[in-house]
Amino acid sequence: MKRLALVFILLLAIAGFLGWAISQSAGYVLITYDQFRYESSFWVFLALVACLWLVAMVVHWLLGLLQVSGALVNPWSRRHRARRVEKASRRGLRELAEGQWAPALGHLQLAAEKDQQPLVHYLGAACAANELGEYAQSDELLQKAREREPEAALAIGLTQAQLQIARGQYVEARASLGELQNDHPRHPYVLTLLQQLYVQLEDWSALCRLLPELRKHRVLPPARLNELEVLAWTAAVEQAGQPSDLPAETSLEALNQRWQTVPSALRGEPLVVRGYADGLARLGAQAKAEEVLYTAIKRQFDDRLVERYGRVQGRDPARQLAHAEGWLKDHPQNPVLLLALGRISLRNELWGKARDYLEASLRFDHRPETCAELARLLAQLGDTESSNRLFQQGVVLLDRNLPATL
Numbered sequence: 225m226k227r228l229a230l231v232f233i234l235l236l237a238i239a240g241f242l243g244w245a246i247s248q249s250a251g252y253v254l255i256t257y258d259q260f261r262y263e264s265s266f267w268v269f270l271a272l273v274a275c276l277w278l279v280a281m282v283v284h285w286l287l288g289l290l291q292v293s294g295a296l297v298n299p300w301s302r303r304h305r306a307r308r309v310e311k312a313s314r315r316g317l318r319e320l321a322e323g324q325w326a327p328a329l330g331h332l333q334l335a336a337e338k339d340q341q342p343l344v345h346y347l348g349a350a351c352a353a354n355e356l357g358e359y360a361q362s363d364e365l366l367q368k369a370r371e372r373e374p375e376a377a378l379a380i381g382l383t384q385a386q387l388q389i390a391r392g393q394y395v396e397a398r399a400s401l402g403e404l405q406n407d408h409p410r411h412p413y414v415l416t417l418l419q420q421l422y423v424q425l426e427d428w429s430a431l432c433r434l435l436p437e438l439r440k441h442r443v444l445p446p447a448r449l450n451e452l453e454v455l456a457w458t459a460a461v462e463q464a465g466q467p468s469d470l471p472a473e474t475s476l477e478a479l480n481q482r483w484q485t486v487p488s489a490l491r492g493e494p495l496v497v498r499g500y501a502d503g504l505a506r507l508g509a510q511a512k513a514e515e516v517l518y519t520a521i522k523r524q525f526d527d528r529l530v531e532r533y534g535r536v537q538g539r540d541p542a543r544q545l546a547h548a549e550g551w552l553k554d555h556p557q558n559p560v561l562l563l564a565l566g567r568i569s570l571r572n573e574l575w576g577k578a579r580d581y582l583e584a585s586l587r588f589d590h591r592p593e594t595c596a597e598l599a600r601l602l603a604q605l606g607d608t609e610s611s612n613r614l615f616q617q618g619v620v621l622l623d624r625n626l627p628a629t630l
Contacts (some may be wrong), residue, residue, distance in 0.1 A: 309338045313345060320348045328352040336368070343373045347383050354387045362387060378408060385417055394425055412443045419443070419452070428460035432485070457486050458495045465503015476507045494526040501529075505536050514538030518547055525551065527560040534564025541571045559589035566597060575605060592621040 255262040264272075316331030329352040336345035346369035353362035369380050381404045388397035398421060404414045415438055422431035435453055438444055444452065464482035468475055483491075483500050490496050497520040504513035517533045520526075530551070538544040545568045548561065555561050562585035569578035582598040585591070595618030603611035 309335050313339065316345065317348060320352055323355075325352040325355040329356065329358075333365070336365075336372075341373075343369055343376050343379065346372070347379070350383060350387065354390065359391060378404065378411070382413060382417070389417070389421060389424070394421065397421055398425075409437075410441050412441060415441060415443045426459070426463075428456050428463055431456040432460050453487075453490060454493055454495055457490050457493075458499045461486065461496060461499040461503060465499065465506055467506055472507055476504075476509055479503045479507060492520060492523055494520070494524070494528050498528055498532055501532055501536065510537045511539045514544060518544075521551070525555065527558070530558070530560050530564050534567040537571060541568065544568055545572055545574075557588050559585045559591065559594070562588070563591065563594050563597070566594075570597070570601065575601065579605075590617070590621060592618040595621065 312331045313335040319328035332349035336342035350365040385400040501513040566581035599611045599614035
């Protein structure tokens with residue numbers, strides 16, 4: 225209300241000032257050009273200019289109104305084209321999320337061709353085409369995305385690699401990710417996809433080479449990275465310890481070389497040590513496997529290593545038995561250790577001691593392999609009835625671990 229009063233007072237003041245100015249002097253305006261001559265008072269000329277300005281403003285407003293009305297009516301206007309692109313984009317992205325690949329492909333293609341920023345639409349359309357099995361069309365859409373937005377090479381390359389992995393085109397995916405890694409060696413998602421691809425391909429050597437980069441750039445949470453390191457190095461060592469067409473000495477040398485590349489922090493990891501010992505045993509280096517296992521168990525007692533220690537045959541079975549019996553002091557009721565002692569006693573032909581250890585192991589844990597070892601020993605000793613009963617018990621235990629039948 226106060227503002228309205230101030231405006232009214234201001235208008236009165238302006239009107240009063242104009243009235244006073246007009247009463248003081250009418251003024252004079254003369255405009256001549258060639259034979260044209262215009263004369264009037266200053267105030268009439270000023271009023272004429274104000275009227276012309278007002279007419280111009282009205283005409284401008286009417287033209288704008290007509291333009292808006294035409295855009296609303298004309299289906300080919302810029303406004304209508306923008307609305308069609310926006311509608312196609314919304315529908316296409318929703319259909320892509322819902323797994324409706326065919327309509328999503330059509331709508332996203334339309335949006336990509338008409339939009340000024342088509343990257344997201346091209347990538348979505350490529351994914352939809354890939355899901356439909358239209359691999360050539362998917363690649364063509366990615367190529368169009370490169371042509372329209374060359375600065376988005378990283379995003380397009382990542383999408384291409386993901387689609388190649390989904391198709392099972394691992395060689396092509398590896399090449400794509402290799403190029404991306406050369407251009408973006410620190411990019412977390414490039415490294416993540418490489419890690420996933422190496423696991424898929426079971427290329428443990430390549431994964432082991434990648435692990436330092438994953439740790440350096442903190443691509444994975446520490447706990448997950450530690451698990452991955454153990455998995456990769458265990459698998460790499462086991463892979464190196466597989467028999468091949470090469471001479472045993474050559475295979476054994478390759479296994480030892482692989483072991484030397486294992487980070488020192490992982491050489492005490494039970495899974496990695498077990499993989500190395502298994503490889504040594506398979507390649508005929510049983511004595512070396514026994515030494516490796518004994519050293520690791522002395523450093524850190526672990527059931528998985530103890531179980532393997534009972535399987536390998538060292539240079540001196542009596543000394544091996546003494547080593548294992550030394551662990552009984554701290555682990556007198558460990559069924560795995562007792563099983564290992566029973567097996568080592570069998571190799572020393574100590575039948576009574578072997579029977580005692582195997583029966584003690586069964587008292588603490590009924591394991592199928594313990595039943596089988598004791599049953600075999602009892603059969604050798606002539607106790608057929610007890611041997612058959614233990615074999616049956618072992619079969620029942622194995623049956624419990626088998627998947628359910630249909």
